[in-house]
Amino acid sequence: MAKIPVLEIFGPTIQGEGMVIGQKTMFVRTSGCDYSCAWCDSAFTWDGSQKPTLLTPKAIIEELDRLGLSRTGHVTLSGGNPLLHKALGELVTLLKKRDISLAVETQATFWQDWLLEIDDITLSPKPPSSGMTTDFDKLDSFIDKLGSANYSLKIVIFDEADYAFAKQLYVRYPNVPFYIQPGNAETEQSDERAASAYLLERYEWLIERATNCDTMIHARVLPQLHTLVWGNRQGV
Amino acid sequence: MAKIPVLEIFGPTIQGEGMVIGQKTMFVRTSGCDYSCAWCDSAFTWDGSQKPTLLTPKAIIEELDRLGLSRTGHVTLSGGNPLLHKALGELVTLLKKRDISLAVETQATFWQDWLLEIDDITLSPKPPSSGMTTDFDKLDSFIDKLGSANYSLKIVIFDEADYAFAKQLYVRYPNVPFYIQPGNAETEQSDERAASAYLLERYEWLIERATNCDTMIHARVLPQLHTLVWGNRQGV
Numbered sequence A, B: 001m002a003k004i005p006v007l008e009i010f011g012p013t014i015q016g017e018g019m020v021i022g023q024k025t026m027f028v029r030t031s032g033c034d035y036s037c038a039w040c041d042s043a044f045t046w047d048g049s050q051k052p053t054l055l056t057p058k059a060i061i062e063e064l065d066r067l068g069l070s071r072t073g074h075v076t077l078s079g080g081n082p083l084l085h086k087a088l089g090e091l092v093t094l095l096k097k098r099d100i101s102l103a104v105e106t107q108a109t110f111w112q113d114w115l116l117e118i119d120d121i122t123l124s125p126k127p128p129s130s131g132m133t134t135d136f137d138k139l140d141s142f143i144d145k146l147g148s149a150n151y152s153l154k155i156v157i158f159d160e161a162d163y164a165f166a167k168q169l170y171v172r173y174p175n176v177p178f179y180i181q182p183g184n185a186e187t188e189q190s191d192e193r194a195a196s197a198y199l200l201e202r203y204e205w206l207i208e209r210a211t212n213c214d215t216m217i218h219a220r221v222l223p224q225l226h227t228l229v230w231g232n233r234q235g236v
Ligand code: SF4
Pocket: A033, A034, A035, A036, A037, A039, A040, A041, A042, A043, A045, A079, A080, A081, A107, A126
């Protein structure tokens, strides 16, 4: 079995954002990302500050079992960009055999065929504030390949330029379920209540912006629940 | 046109809870309820403290238009129990003709045929802490009638007895998308930040409870976002 560089395995907890917000899930966080977003909230997956462990899919499942996979039934593959790892395909196959549902989030820059076995796919192209540039032709063909898979778009928004980027995507992919989420500019805030007060304020701003918008009619506006509850802690 | 007793029409805002959490929506709140839950957060719809206005469906749509229906595309029919009102059927038909999506929440005690035209139906049987009793046979036949409609169950949970009630429903309806939500025992708290701190604590408790539960494997655990953002204010 090929090994996968893993940074964290944790849960059971809930999915804090996006299309299956609130879902009981466990997380497998792989290391490595082809992006380096200015505000990345999991920079430890790619900036060298934390070392991954190389694990076989079987070893990952053993750890998930030990933590409580049987009472969860859902696993989220996260990163970094989990799509960098072809070897996750074996893990996906093994988990699907056990009737576990799977979610993935990716910026949609690299393709892997195992994606088509995933139950909930979140595509999160990065807005201008990230410092990254989206290749729309690549994104088009990524979305084409997804065919009838269950996927959504989720855009993090810090400011008006990000909002304009989100509108552009909303118009380009009119039939894709669409989520927007306020960006967290205070990932260093260690006081939980201060973090949640700040995030609720940003969330209120984005609701106000979106409800006054006549382009994104059917968008869903959601906060990051895990950050509201646990602040900026890792592993929850 | 038959008239409908309306207590509030407001929006655009977001749906704060349940299956379409975060969705841009407008609210039409009807008066009257066949229940009187101990902790009802909209008791003003049935306790006589506020007077409804009798409005035709056309007048309701005029008000929705004035407020911003065109930039929302989604209306939530709320109560009280909106299923008490046969006349809402005309409103539903008119809104569907304009391609507006519709959501309803009800405790599932009264049936109306217009329910089958609703896009997102939330059934919220009330747990023991409400003081109400669920007639499971009636609920069975209500759910039977829904057929292939898009519906979910949502249970408010204050304590262990409520949790046991939720588990019972989860097991009885294994194929229905299932949402649980912490109850708000402090609906009189007028300080917004104190209200959100309290609600986040209750939410954390329910996550903890649910992630340690091996019955409700696929439940989704969600807070009331509008109360987190705006506290216990009416009309948001
Ligand atoms: S794509 Fe995601 S993981 Fe990669 S740098 Fe950006 S925010 Fe971080």
